[in-house]
Amino acid sequence: xxxxxxxxxxxxxxxxxxxxxxxxxxxxxxxxxxxxxxxxxxxxxxxxxxxxxxxxxxxxxxxxxxxxxxxxxxxxxxxxxxxxxxxxxxxxxxxxxxxxxxxxxxxxxxxxxxxxxxxxxxxxxxxxxxxxxxxxxxxxxxxxxxxxxxxxxxxxxxxxxxxxxxxxxxxxxxxxxxxxxxxxxxxxxxxxxxxxxxxxxxxxxxxxxxxxxxxxxxxxxxxxxxxxxxxxxxxxxxxxxxxxxxxxxxxxxxxxxxxxxxxxxxxxxxxxxxxxxxxxxxxxxxxxxxxxxxxxxxxxxxxxxxxxxxxxxxxxxxxxxxxxxxxxxxxxxxxxxxxxxxxxxxxxxxxxxxxxxxxxxxxxxxxxxxxxxxxxxxxxxxxxxxxxxxxxxxxxxxxxxxxxxxxxxxxxxxxxxxxxxxxxxxxxxxxxxxxxxxxxxxxxxxxxxxxxxxxxxxxxxxxxxxxxxxxxxxxxxxxxxxxxxxxxxxxxxxxxxxxxxxxxxxxxxxxxxxxxxxxxxxxxxxxxxxxxxxxxxxxxxxxxxxxxxxxxxxxxxxxxxxxxxxxxxxxxxxxxxxxxxxxxxxxxxxxxxxxxxxxxxxxxxxxxxxxxxxxxxxxxxxxxxxxxxxxxxxxxxxxxxxxxxxxxxxxxxxxxxxxxx
Numbered sequence: 223x224x225x226x227x228x229x230x231x232x233x234x235x236x237x238x239x240x241x242x243x244x245x246x247x248x249x250x251x252x253x254x255x256x257x258x259x260x261x262x263x264x265x266x267x268x269x270x271x272x273x274x275x276x277x278x279x280x281x282x283x284x285x286x287x288x289x290x291x292x293x294x295x296x297x298x299x300x301x302x303x304x305x306x307x308x309x310x311x312x313x314x315x316x317x318x319x320x321x322x323x324x325x326x327x328x329x330x331x332x333x334x335x336x337x338x339x340x341x342x343x344x345x346x347x348x349x350x351x352x353x354x355x356x357x358x359x360x361x362x363x364x365x366x367x368x369x370x371x372x373x374x375x376x377x378x379x380x381x382x383x384x385x386x387x388x389x390x391x392x393x394x395x396x397x398x399x400x401x402x403x404x405x406x407x408x409x410x411x412x413x414x415x416x417x418x419x420x421x422x423x424x425x426x427x428x429x430x431x432x433x434x435x436x437x438x439x440x441x442x443x444x445x446x447x448x449x450x451x452x453x454x455x456x457x458x459x460x461x462x463x464x465x466x467x468x469x470x471x472x473x474x475x476x477x478x479x480x481x482x483x484x485x486x487x488x489x490x491x492x493x494x495x496x497x498x499x500x501x502x503x504x505x506x507x508x509x510x511x512x513x514x515x516x517x518x519x520x521x522x523x524x525x526x527x528x529x530x531x532x533x534x535x536x537x538x539x540x541x542x543x544x545x546x547x548x549x550x551x552x553x554x555x556x557x558x559x560x561x562x563x564x565x566x567x568x569x570x571x572x573x574x575x576x577x578x579x580x581x582x583x584x585x586x587x588x589x590x591x592x593x594x595x596x597x598x599x600x601x602x603x604x605x606x607x608x609x610x611x612x613x614x615x616x617x618x619x620x621x622x623x624x625x626x627x628x629x630x631x632x633x634x635x636x637x638x639x640x641x642x643x644x645x646x647x648x649x650x651x652x653x654x655x656x657x658x659x660x661x662x663x664x665x666x667x668x669x670x671x672x673x674x675x676x677x678x679x680x681x682x683x684x685x686x687x688x689x690x691x692x693x694x695x696x697x698x699x700x701x702x703x704x705x706x707x708x709x710x711x712x713x714x715x716x717x718x719x720x721x722x723x724x725x726x727x728x729x730x731x732x733x734x735x736x737x738x739x740x741x742x743x744x745x746x747x748x749x750x751x752x753x754x755x756x757x758x759x760x761x762x763x764x765x766x767x768x769x770x771x772x773x774x775x776x777x778x779x780x781x782x783x784x785x786x787x788x789x790x791x792x793x794x795x796x797x798x799x800x801x802x803x804x805x806x807x808x809x810x811x812x813x814x815x816x817x818x819x820x821x822x823x824x825x826x827x828x829x830x831x832x833x834x835x836x837x838x839x840x841x842x843x844x845x846x847x848x849x850x851x852x853x854x855x856x857x858x859x860x861x862x863x864x865x866x867x868x869x870x871x872x873x874x875x876x877x878x879x880x881x882x883x
Contacts, residue, residue, distance in 0.1 A: 227403035228264045228286045230309040230333065231387050232394035236264070239302035242278075246324035247303050251293055263329060264288045264307060265315075266404055278321045284332070284408055287311050309390070312410065332410050351416050352385050358423040359392055365430045386412050389419040396426045475502060478519055487527040491683045495522050514620060521627065522681070526634060530641040530689060534598040535566040547592045548585060549729055550722045554578065554713060558593050573641070573691040575668045577649070577707075579699055580715030583765020586695040587647060589715075593693065594643035602633040607648035612658030615667065617680035627680040630667060630687070641689035649706075650696035661703050668692055668709045717764025720757055727753050731770050739777040746780045747831045748773070755836055759846035772843060779842045780832050 224236045238247055250260050265285035292306035312332040319326045359380055366373045376395070380388070393406045402422065409415040482495045498515055505512045534540070540562055544555045557576065565571050578586040587603070594601035609615075618625035626632070633644060652661045666672050673687035694710055696702060718726065732748055735741075761768040840846075 224264050225267050227266050227400050227407055228288060228307060228309045229390040229394050229403065229407060230286055230311050231383075231391045233291070233306065233308045234394070235304055235306050237302055237304055239300060242322070242324045244301065244303065247293065247305070249324065251290055260290065261310070262288050262290060262307065263313065263327070264309070266400075266407070278318070278325060281315060281318070281325075281327075282404075284312055284314055284410075285329075286407070287313050287329075287331075312407065348385075348413060348416065351413065355388070355416050355420055355423070356380070356385065358420060358427065359388060362392075362396070362423055362427050362430070365427065365434070389415045393419055393422060396422060397429075398422055475499070475516075478516075478523065481523045482519070485523055485527070486529075487522065487525070488684075491522060491527070491681075494683055495519060514625070518620065518680075521631075521635065524635050525631070525681075525685070526638050526640045527685075528640070530639050531599050533562075533565060534596070535562055537562055537566070540596045543596050544592060547595075548589060549726050550718060551585065551589065551715065554589055554715065557711075557713060558596060562597070572670045572674075572688045575670065575692045575694070575710045577694040577696060577710035577712050578715050579696050579712055581717055581764035582697060583763060583767035584715050584717055585765070586715055587645060590643060590645040590693045590695070593691070597643065597691070599691065600637035600639050600642040601645070602637050602642050603645045603647055604629050604633060605647050606660070607651040608653060609660050610653030610655040610657065612660050612663040613679070615660050615663035617678040619679045620682070625680055628678050630676070631678045631681060631685065634685070634690075640686065641691070643691045643693060646692060646694040648696065649694040650698055650701045661706050664706055665709065668694075668706065718766065720754065723757050723766055723769060724750055724753050726766055727757075727769060727773065731766065731773055735770070735773045735777045738774070739781050741777055741781060741784065743831070745784055745830050745832065746777070746834065748776065748834045752834050752836065752839065755839055756843075759848055760839070760843055762848055776834055776839075776842055780834075783832060 226234055226236060228234055228236075238244060246262075250262075263285050264287075266282050267279075286309040288307040288309050290305050290307050294304045296302060296304070313329040314332055316328045316330050319328060360377075363373065363377050363380060368374055368377065379391070383391070389406065389412075393403060406415060406418055409418055479499050482492070482499060485492070485495075487495070498519055502512065502515050502519065505515070537559060541555070541559060544558065548555065561571075561574060578589065580586055590603075591601050613628065615628045615630060617628035617631060627635075630644075634640065634642070646664075649664075652664075654661070666676060667687065670688065673690075675684045676687045677684050699707055699712065728748075728750065732753075736743065736746070756772050757769060760772055763769075
């Protein structure tokens, strides 16, 4: 039994999963018997809810003799076979001989297996009915796309096959229900079969006419809307098969094509985009390649092929800006000013490839951002630490699933100009794996003689990187490959001296921490001698990161005291405490170390500003991390600062006149 209706001359696939049918396939089709020598009886399934699953259900009186062309088995989700069967002729069940292990019955053939006779006899017997059927069949086939091989083959079959075979074949092809196919199967008389099939053909023809008319109206409306107002979304036409999402998608493709035509991309890239947009128009939206091609075209349009910013070439203003942002670093600032001076004299200067090498925390990354600010360019940072795939630099080829451009092209898309400042951070920490060597991929990017023709694997067209200012940072040159190191101009960034750290702390770090913690200079004061104590006794580094963290810890402790003081002031005002009767809290040089954390209810708000000295440092930061002898050796270069530090250790004040001798 089959869930569908098989007609003579047609082919269909049917699934076999019942116990009787499985036994039939295994016994008759899979045990050395040729498929072409076994004729099966295919009977439409007419389930009866009242019948027992163990009993043979009622059988339809007419079935189709068929040959099994192909048998495919599977165990998921349950054991079953899929048969490809071709109908031969009709038969009628006379008597069921046995039911197990599979049904066997005596049947009577209702039409012939041998070749049909000459069609002239059929024309004489059926007359106009046969001609009318043939006319509708030809009209239906000619309305289809003749470029499709199956449609062209069907048109040839109309002329080569006997007329009496056409009703069954066309009924199995056109859109019909199982009930209608069952009626055609029961129509043993050829005249009755013609009469029942003609209305089905007429219904299919009318449906195709309506579909063609609707598509034509929609195409005309699309052309009118695009010609008058290209940006307006095409409204939905009643009766059209495409929904509004497809309309919007069509508008997007039109706008994308317009952007390609008006873009300033090079000729080679423009040819590639035109070719891809033509392919995109022919693709159905359900194809996976549709989204990939569309994303590729959108990226090509968004890339800044000829869009750039104008450099600020005022040397004096650049010098002032660099001095305000960074203390010391004279060698770095000198190199940037040299680039500006040469750029002012020669407009088409290629961007240099600089590499700042120095210990952590000395400001290599912040200098790159300041360089972009000085030049008036866009800034983009690319973190290369731990990168071990060359596709991160060159991109993936579009043949891969989930392909995307490399970080260089993606960064250009992000900034929107072709002359930004690219900071390649931690270039000395690149890795290597089976996916390639990213350091080798950087050779083309960082070579001024080659990067004007950089080709990303995703784009597959050349992009000019010669106007990009590349700045690389590294902690050491030992792990950088020699070939890559040879392409960069190395600028050493040494660590800061104590005097430079003090200036950096009071110019940049302390104001930044005060702003982050909501404090003002009227609430906290950190003298230079205290800053020197932090540098010499609590940090030991080339940069200023630990110093910045220690200053943040001090600001947090003071923020607690300020917040508690505001609460106590409100409490005292509420209790009408007399003005001036409260005791004042000072953090002085002779104060107790635990005074900074004294939060008893008897304490009054601290007097502002809170002065941070060595005792306050011990209270907030804990005991000094480094020994006194080392600090003396470091600080001995400056006698004035050395005397101040020693005086703070022993808890004495230094008279202003005592330092003159």
